[in-house]
Amino acid sequence: MTLTVVGSIAFDAVETPAGSRDRLLGGSAVHFAIASSYLADTRVVGPVGDDFGEEEYAVLERRGVLTDDIEHVPGGKTFFWAGRYHRDINQRDTIQTDLNVFEDFQPKLSEASRDAEVLFLANIQPDLQREVREQCRAARFVAMDSMNLWIDIAHPALIRTIGLVDCLILNDGELKQLTDEPNLIRAARKALELGPRVVIAKQGEYGSAMITRDGYFGLSAYPTPDIVEPTGAGDTFAGGVMGHLAAQGGDVDDAALRRAMAYGTALASFNVEGFGSERLYELDRAEIDARVAELERMTRF
Amino acid sequence: MTLTVVGSIAFDAVETPAGSRDRLLGGSAVHFAIASSYLADTRVVGPVGDDFGEEEYAVLERRGVLTDDIEHVPGGKTFFWAGRYHRDINQRDTIQTDLNVFEDFQPKLSEASRDAEVLFLANIQPDLQREVREQCRAARFVAMDSMNLWIDIAHPALIRTIGLVDCLILNDGELKQLTDEPNLIRAARKALELGPRVVIAKQGEYGSAMITRDGYFGLSAYPTPDIVEPTGAGDTFAGGVMGHLAAQGGDVDDAALRRAMAYGTALASFNVEGFGSERLYELDRAEIDARVAELERMTRF
Numbered sequence: 001m002t003l004t005v006v007g008s009i010a011f012d013a014v015e016t017p018a019g020s021r022d023r024l025l026g027g028s029a030v031h032f033a034i035a036s037s038y039l040a041d042t043r044v045v046g047p048v049g050d051d052f053g054e055e056e057y058a059v060l061e062r063r064g065v066l067t068d069d070i071e072h073v074p075g076g077k078t079f080f081w082a083g084r085y086h087r088d089i090n091q092r093d094t095i096q097t098d099l100n101v102f103e104d105f106q107p108k109l110s111e112a113s114r115d116a117e118v119l120f121l122a123n124i125q126p127d128l129q130r131e132v133r134e135q136c137r138a139a140r141f142v143a144m145d146s147m148n149l150w151i152d153i154a155h156p157a158l159i160r161t162i163g164l165v166d167c168l169i170l171n172d173g174e175l176k177q178l179t180d181e182p183n184l185i186r187a188a189r190k191a192l193e194l195g196p197r198v199v200i201a202k203q204g205e206y207g208s209a210m211i212t213r214d215g216y217f218g219l220s221a222y223p224t225p226d227i228v229e230p231t232g233a234g235d236t237f238a239g240g241v242m243g244h245l246a247a248q249g250g251d252v253d254d255a256a257l258r259r260a261m262a263y264g265t266a267l268a269s270f271n272v273e274g275f276g277s278e279r280l281y282e283l284d285r286a287e288i289d290a291r292v293a294e295l296e297r298m299t300r301f
Numbered sequence: 302m303t304l305t306v307v308g309s310i311a312f313d314a315v316e317t318p319a320g321s322r323d324r325l326l327g328g329s330a331v332h333f334a335i336a337s338s339y340l341a342d343t344r345v346v347g348p349v350g351d352d353f354g355e356e357e358y359a360v361l362e363r364r365g366v367l368t369d370d371i372e373h374v375p376g377g378k379t380f381f382w383a384g385r386y387h388r389d390i391n392q393r394d395t396i397q398t399d400l401n402v403f404e405d406f407q408p409k410l411s412e413a414s415r416d417a418e419v420l421f422l423a424n425i426q427p428d429l430q431r432e433v434r435e436q437c438r439a440a441r442f443v444a445m446d447s448m449n450l451w452i453d454i455a456h457p458a459l460i461r462t463i464g465l466v467d468c469l470i471l472n473d474g475e476l477k478q479l480t481d482e483p484n485l486i487r488a489a490r491k492a493l494e495l496g497p498r499v500v501i502a503k504q505g506e507y508g509s510a511m512i513t514r515d516g517y518f519g520l521s522a523y524p525t526p527d528i529v530e531p532t533g534a535g536d537t538f539a540g541g542v543m544g545h546l547a548a549q550g551g552d553v554d555d556a557a558l559r560r561a562m563a564y565g566t567a568l569a570s571f572n573v574e575g576f577g578s579e580r581l582y583e584l585d586r587a588e589i590d591a592r593v594a595e596l597e598r599m600t601r602f
Contacts, residue, residue, distance in 0.1 A: 088483035182389035184506065185526040205485065206507035207521065216599050218521025220508065225486040258602035298517050299600055301559035 002041055003246040004113045005032045006132050007122025008102055009046040009070065012276065013082040016089065018228045024276035025056055027079060028122035028145070031232030034277040035239030035267040037063040038288055040246035045069040045113055047101040049076035059281065069113050076101035089227045090205055107132050114138070118246040120238060121165070123147045126158040133164045141245055141252050143167035145238060151178050163195035169238050172201040185211065198257060200241070202234050208261055217258050220299050222269035222291065229275045236271040240264030266291040303342055304547040305414045306333045307433050308423025309403055310347040310371065313577065314383040317390065319529045325577035326357055328380060329423035329446070332533030335578040336540030336568040338364040339589055341547035346370040346414055348402040350377035360582065370414050377402035390528045391506055408433050419547040421539060422466070424448045427459040434465045442546055442553050444468035446539060452479050464496035470539050473502040486512065499558060501542070503535050509562055518559050521600050523570035523592065530576045537572040541565030567592040
């Protein structure tokens with residue numbers, strides 16, 4: 001099935017204990033698509049400026065990502081984010097955020113994008129997510145991300161959008177903040193009452209958990225001693241999840257969702273091993289499958 | 302095989318969002334033994350004062366715990382701890398700690414205790430842990446806990462003791478602190494270099510992870526929406542781990558350790574459902590086995 005992702009396309013500048021980079025290809029839609037491209041044909045919807053050139057398109061196209069719906073805003077600059085990671089790489093500070101062309105982004109979906117059967121609404125303003133959701137009438141499975149900013153300043157809009165998706169994928173802290181409930185299971189159940197049938201909590205270095213009305217699945221993270229730069233790990237995880245579900249084609253049942261999370265976990269573990277998504281530029285499918293199999297052995301008792 | 306635990310016996314006073322209690326039977330050795338008693342004969346070594354009476358002995362003896370090595374200090378008072386849990390039950394403040402008879406505790410092991418084949422050194426001063434370890438010459442598998450206090454004020458003694466055990470069981474934060482290494486896998490590998498062949502990181506609401514020289518096992522926590530009072534969850538986890546290993550009798554291999562962690566997780570999940578260890582007073586073995594089986598279904602993909 002076809003997979004469309006709507007989200008940010010960015011340049012990131014990062015400082016980490018392992019070194020620094022001043023211009024990494026990033027953004028939620030990019031991290032997502034680089035990952036999902038290993039599993040399913042992926043179309044990216046998002047805006048870029050004049051500084052987004054052939055080199056960047058080439059990275060995506062080498063991965064088979066469909067770039068027709070990347071919107072070039074003449075005279076604009078691409079979204080820019082700069083951050084500094086601590087020695088404990090789970091901690092970071094944002095140094096700079098320039099929205100640039102992302103500030104006035106109004107998603108324009110081509111017919112091909114609107115026909116997506118599997119849709120991921122990466123972290124953008126929730127009213128925009130809702131407009132995209134409503135345009136994609138053929139979508140059979142829709143998931144979304146969000147962030148603390150929208151929980152704070154656009155709560156009613158966010159709640160409305162959550163009511164229109166099948167699956168909510170959030171950090172566990174965001175899920176607790178959204179529902180004002182410090183216990184993850186209770187928080188997830190409150191989120192299920194808003195409409196989705198699946199809630200996936202991303203738990204960073206600990207792994208992830210899926211909560212449905214009648215089930216629970218907990219998956220440890222893949223153990224990674226050498227974390228270079230973790231920006232985009234959550235979007236990469238989502239890309240693995242949605243890519244697997246799109247590839248599955250059929251019903252999105254409990255078993256498919258579990259295996260999808262394993263793919264998300266494996267791909268995210270590659271993501272953090274390099275700067276940006278660079279570690280994912282030249283993987284082959286067998287390496288990914290091998291890591292999923294390894295994860296299975298590492299979590300079975 | 303026989304299992305001996307050396308640690309604290311205490312009265313706890315707790316305030317939680319679900320209510321408060323001013324005199325709960327607690328302490329690391331008690332939480333451990335109440336749990337392990339479902340799986341193996343357990344002997345407790347630790348000091349109590351005059352306020353520790355027949356009622357408390359009866360609780361332990363109803364669970365089949367061997368109490369001969371509980372040392373009554375005439376004129377003394379039992380260790381007392383008071384704490385307050387936040388709305389987010391993962392956060393707590395200590396209000397009061399009265400060491401009482403625990404302050405001058407010098408473990409005196411009976412012949413039966415010294416003959417233990419499986420030994421758990423709960424969180425006490427590391428030189429005392431080492432003395433106990435050295436007395437138990439028949440021990441085939443020895444594990445230990447510790448805490449941030451000893452990492453801070455008795456670091457060399459702690460390192461020496463770690464060098465004498467088979468398995469180190471710590472919170473993940475403590476493991477990172479001990480080794481001054483913010484990445485869990487690297488921290489665990491540093492801890493393995495100190496001597497143990499197994500390191501188990503307790504990760505609270507997220508679960509636990511086992512790191513050995515050639516392997517990794519990650520286990521999600523059992524999802525618990527109704528946490529009443531979590532004091533002793535870590536000791537209960539250790540009790541399940543060591544109880545299962547003692548019951549196994551044979552070699553402590555990777556498969557046995559994995560299943561042991563599942564028993565620890567299941568028992569800890571009962572522990573947090575009530576005040577103190579009360580939820581564990583009247584379980585039956587079938588309920589525990591059922592929760593282990595449920596955990597297996599919840600973590601398999």
